[in-house]
Amino acid sequence: MVVNESLHHTVQTYLRTLYPDHDPTELAHKVLKVMRLENTHQAPRPHQNHWTEKDCVLISYGDSIIERNRKPLATLLDFVQQHLGNNVSVVHLLPYFPYTSDDGFAVLDYYQVNDSLGDWQDIEAFGNHYRLMSDLVINHCSSRSGWFNNFRQGLSPGKDYFIEIDSDWDLSKVIRPRTNALSQTYRCNDGERQVWCTFSRDQVDFNFANPEVLLEFISIIRFYLDKQTSVFRLDAIAFLWKTPGTNCLNLTNTHRIIRLLRLLIEHANPAAWVITETNIPNRENLSYFGNANEAHGIYNFALPPLLLHTLLSQDCSHLRNWSMSMPPAQNGTFFLNFIASHDGIGLRPVEHIFSATEVDELIETVQQSGGLVSWRNLTQDQVKPYEINVSLFDALARTHHSEDSYQRQRFLCAHTIMLSLEGIPAIYIHSFLGTQNDYDKVQHSNHNRSINRHRWQLSRLQSLLQHKEAHHGDILAQINALISIRRQQSAFHPNATQFTLQLGNHVFGVWRQSIDRKQSIFCVSNVTSKPQRLSLSELNLIETNLWHDLLSQQDLNADNGVINLAPYQSLWLSN
Known part of the structure; x- marks a missing residue:
């Protein structure tokens, strides 16, 4: 077949x-x-958008909600169906494999489900009701995995799967995301060896210069496709290929491998998505789109710190300027917009946006709300803030200058802005639930990121969701309402036109227009704790009777051509 010959030729070239x-x-x-x-007759059509305005991603660990005498995955699926329904279309189950550390990201066995969560039938059940997004933890595995045990004994498979560091290598330029030593010593049958570990001693990096490692991961991908996975998250992919003497980040061969994996995945399932997880400066992050031939989706890593800074400083100038500078995603690609996840709020993506003073002020304010900070090495003797560790609800408890009663309004404003932007929204389960900092988990794990990885007892959670004085039920209802409205608007298609509005530093706004140009939505938000006045002339709105606020379900009511915005109030004005 011509298709097979073309595919075979392209694979050979890579x-x-x-x-x-x-x-x-x-x-x-x-x-x-x-x-x-070998005998495929299908080929993906380029530049196809296999997503719509109805798409929204839920991010969750398999055991974020637990109950007695039941597998956590089954409990989670029931909760999602009951409380989120079709407001989410994709469920990102964070690593559900046996592991030894980092809450799943030090994988022991890629072909097994952690039996404390459930089994493959439970995983496939998610894929039967939603698009299933699975992590391909591709840069490293557990130091206690079968492959690394074989490495230490000189056995296959595994003996050539990892990177043994030569003392002559120049590693001075390697960019580090952590403060631990890059080179870790392990006892092996033939003596001690120095092994490359980007993230921790328990996470040993794979050697993708060995084609057998690539073949192993292609086998894993095929296995996950058979288990209902249709969205692949390539974890820590920017670090994949190592070449001594370079910074070992975003290297050309890393991009080639992503293009090859996308080619194979799309031929196996033309509607599948590949999403790259690259917590790096914005310009480098954008490179993972390639020419619409690498990632279908890239995490919008600059958005969480930008939105947090906007609402804590009550100044949207950085957010506005960044939004203006962002290129639209080509057809066949999308931005994955998020403001909270299982990880911290990364600071690397805004290194060239925020001043040192602004970073310090942001960190200080979040620390006053109980947040923590994780660091990375710049040099052997110099460290730099890498991420802020905090639950998003608590991160928005106060502004830079004072405490106030607007925490809930700030939290909902952040989500309203995120849901209005070009791309597909992804919402962490603890944002849906307004979960707060978990200090017990931090103390137990000795890991800062655990502060935002709470595990809810279902009975306790259900009680709080029904409790009128607690914020959890209100947060869940309001975010659900926002998504329900968003799903019905063609102007919120992930690839619909977006223009950033010039509304000063206290009101952030974008104009969205549907692909068929039939619907426009002006999305404006007061990012301050003070009322703001917005002139309709700034939106180029003249015929006010033609416009309707989707959020309040009210026709536009302007007094002398001016809209009065309450603190943290948002409008979605549609024709």
């Missing part, structure tokens, strides 16, 4: 460049056999 010392024809045959694509 492999010839990645592995010049190996036979590309033989390697390509192995790759296509592992992916079961």
Whole structure:
């Protein structure tokens, strides 16, 4: 078949460049056999948007909600169906494999489900009701995995799967996301070896210069596809390829491997998505779109710190300027917009946006709300803030200058802005629930990120959701209401036009227009604790009777051509 010949040729081209010392024809045959694509008759059409305004991602651990005598995955699925329904279309189950540390990101066995969560039937059940998003923890695995045990004993598979550091290598330029030593010593059968560990001693990096490692992960991808995964999150992918003497971040071969994996995944399932997780400065992050041939989606990593800064400083100038500078995603690609996740609020994406003083002020304010800070190495003797660790609800408890009673309004304003932006929204389960800082989990795990990885007892959570004085039920209802409205608006398609409005530093706004140009929505938000006046002339609105606020379900009511915005109030004005 012509399609097979074309696919085989393209795969060979990638492999010839990645592995010049190996036979590309033989390697390509192995790759296509592992992916079961030898006889495929389907090929993906380029620049297709397999997503709409109805898409929204839920991010959750498999055991974020637990109850006695029941598998957590089954409990979670019931909760999602009951309380979120079709307001979410994609469920991102954070690593659900056996692991030894980092809440799942030090994987022991990629082919098993952690039996404390459930089994493969429970995983597939999510895929039967929603799009299932699974993590491909591709940069590293647990130091106690079977593969690394084999490495230490000189056995296959595994003996060539990891990177043994040569003392002559120049590693001075390597960019670090942590403060631990890059080189870790392990006792092996033939003596001590120095092994590359980007993130922790328990997370040993794979050697993708060995094609057998690539083949192993292609096998894992095929297995996950068979288990109902249709969205792949490539974890820590920016660190994948290592070349001594370079910074070992975003290297060309890393991009080549992503293009190859997307090619294979799309041929296996043309509607599948590949999403890259790259917590790096904004310009570098954008490079992972390639020419619409790498990631379908990239995490909008600059958005969480920008929105947090906007609402704590009560000044949207950085958010506005960033929004103006962002290129629209091509058809076939999208931004994944989020403001909270299982990780912290990363500061690397805004290193060239915030001043040192602004970073310090942001950190100080969040620390006053109980937040923590994680650091990374710049040099052997110098560290720099890497991320803020805090639950989003608590992060918005106060502004830079004072405490007030607007925490809930700030929290909902942040989500309203996020839901209005170009791209697909992704909401952490603890944002849906207004979960607060978990200090017990931090103390137990000795891990700052645990502060935002609370585990709810279902009975306790249900009680709070029904309690009128607690904020949890109100937060859940209001975010659900926002998503329900968003799902019905064609102007909120992930690839619909977006223009940033010039409304000063206290009101943030964007104009969205549907792909068919039939619907426009002006999304404006007061980002301060003071009332703000907005002139309709700033929105170029003249015929006020044609406009309707989707959020309040009221026709536009302007007094002398001016809209009065209450503290943290948002409007979605649609025609």
